[in-house]
Amino acid sequence: MRIAVTGATGRLGRQVVPLLAGAEVVQLSRSNADYGDQQALRRAMRGADKLVFISSDGEAAKVLLHHQNVIAAAKDAKIGHVILLSGVDADVESPFCYAHTNGVTEALLRESGLDFSIARAALFAEFFLSLVGQTNARLPMGDGRITLIPRAEVAKALAALALSPPTGTHHDLTGPETLTLKDLHGTDVTPAEFIAELARSDEEPWWIYAYASMFESIRQQRWAKVAKVTPA
Numbered sequence: 624m625r626i627a628v629t630g631a632t633g634r635l636g637r638q639v640v641p642l643l644a645g646a647e648v649v650q651l652s653r654s655n656a657d658y659g660d661q662q663a664l665r666r667a668m669r670g671a672d673k674l675v676f677i678s679s680d681g682e683a684a685k686v687l688l689h690h691q692n693v694i695a696a697a698k699d700a701k702i703g704h705v706i707l708l709s710g711v712d713a714d715v716e717s718p719f720c721y722a723h724t725n726g727v728t729e730a731l732l733r734e735s736g737l738d739f740s741i742a743r744a745a746l747f748a749e750f751f752l753s754l755v756g757q758t759n760a761r762l763p764m765g766d767g768r769i770t771l772i773p774r775a776e777v778a779k780a781l782a783a784l785a786l787s788p789p790t791g792t793h794h795d796l797t798g799p800e801t802l803t804l805k806d807l808h809g810t811d812v813t814p815a816e817f818i819a820e821l822a823r824s825d826e827e828p829w830w831i832y833a834y835a836s837m838f839e840s841i842r843q844q845r846w847a848k849v850a851k852v853t854p855a
């Protein structure tokens with residue numbers, strides 16, 4: 624069994640690789656399979672039975688292009704099972720930029736004819752808590768509720784899905800309980816204040832937009848789901 628993993632050198636991917644017991648793992652990253660390079664992706668996936676598809680990052684238009692390339696290469700390589708990392712908020716109607724890219728990617732995968740399983744992860748605990756630190760917990764969360772999941776738990780669930788037959792559906796990977804701004808010892812600020820404070824701290828425009836759109840989706844309670852079954 625040969626399993627290709629995108630983003631294999633990243634903080635999540637490098638925790639997935641050692642969990643793929645018994646499989647020959649092909650680690651994909653910029654050096655051998657740039658998301659922007661169709662040919663390289665095809666070459667790297669040749670002969671793989673399964674693909675753990677950890678989503679790309681950065682500006683949304685580029686992410687969508689990257690995801691189209693990965694799915695086209697997976698089709699070309701006749702991958703038997705694609706395990707996609709998506710998000711709990713995967714909805715093209717959401718204000719969150721990555722809910723849009725995840726919604727489109729899920730649709731592309733479903734329409735591709737490839738067999739698949741989709742892992743919809745909650746907010747990564749390490750990512751979100753780092754943002755809490757960066758902003759001194761001044762967050763435009765209103766009464767939004769979230770759950771947090773450590774990357775290690777997401778890695779376990781992705782590996783478990785990869786070592787099982789395709790489920791043809793999505794699986795929510797969430798934390799055990801919802802958290803409010805109060806639980807995070809945070810202070811509510813308006814979206815405008817949040818944006819202004821990030822801009823003053825020299826955060827890049829793309830990330831200011833991405834974070835602001837994420838908090839809009841949090842206020843809409845799009846991250847409040849708690850999965851009934853703990854992943855993996």
Ligand SMILES: NC(=O)c1ccc[n+]([C@@H]2O[C@H](COP(=O)([O-])OP(=O)(O)OC[C@H]3O[C@@H](n4cnc5c(N)ncnc54)[C@H](OP(=O)(O)O)[C@@H]3O)[C@@H](O)[C@H]2O)c1
Nearest residue numbers: 630631632633634635652653657658678679680745746747
């Ligand atoms: N649910 C959440 O809260 C949340 C939060 C943040 C991110 N995410 C998603 O989770 C994914 C994984 O997160 P992470 O923390 O593991 O990310 P990470 O540590 O930044 O790792 C990124 C991975 O992608 C690879 N990569 C970067 N640019 C590439 C390119 N142009 N072509 C091919 N590979 C490329 C990197 O490889 P190199 O070794 O070549 O750099 C690395 O393996 C993110 O990409 C994002 O889609 C989710």
